[in-house]
Amino acid sequence: xxxxxxxxxxxxxxxxxxxxxxxxxxxxxxxxxxxxxxxxxxxxxxxxxxxxxxxxxxxxxxxxxxxxxxxxxxxxxxxxxxxxxxxxxxxxxxxxxxxxxxxxxxxxxxxxxxxxxxxxxxxxx
Numbered sequence: 001x002x003x004x005x006x007x008x009x010x011x012x013x014x015x016x017x018x019x020x021x022x023x024x025x026x027x028x029x030x031x032x033x034x035x036x037x038x039x040x041x042x043x044x045x046x047x048x049x050x051x052x053x054x055x056x057x058x059x060x061x062x063x064x065x066x067x068x069x070x071x072x073x074x075x076x077x078x079x080x081x082x083x084x085x086x087x088x089x090x091x092x093x094x095x096x097x098x099x100x101x102x103x104x105x106x107x108x109x110x111x112x113x114x115x116x117x118x119x120x121x122x123x124x125x
Contacts, residue, residue, distance in 0.1 A: 037101035037116060042124070045089035046071060048082070057110045058082055060118060062097065074099055075110035076118040084121040096122040 043062040058076040088095045099116040
């Protein structure tokens with residue numbers, strides 16, 4: 001193989017590495033949003049905690065009834081979801097949450113939390 005052929009291989013390899021690095025970084029930041037878990041739960045919001053330094057997330061604790069000592073923990077995203085959760089917590093309202101999880105979340109979507117992500121909240125009477 002001549003010198004020009006070797007240069008072409010090195011350039012192709014270099015470009016491949018740049019593209020692979022960009023794809024890797026984008027996936028680590030934003031994730032691959034293929035749902036692998038969905039569901040819902042009815043209960044009462046007991047606590048909402050803020051976590052994270054750069055990418056702030058909210059941990060939400062839910063009891064199925066107020067006398068129970070067991071709480072389920074979820075991660076919440078989105079201003080409207082967090083506002084509804086806060087309203088329900090402050091008023092002691094029963095809620096139905098709808099949650100899901102993704103195959104690979106990325107660091108901007110509750111990555112540090114290994115929890116299902118609350119996508120919608122219905123405040124019940």
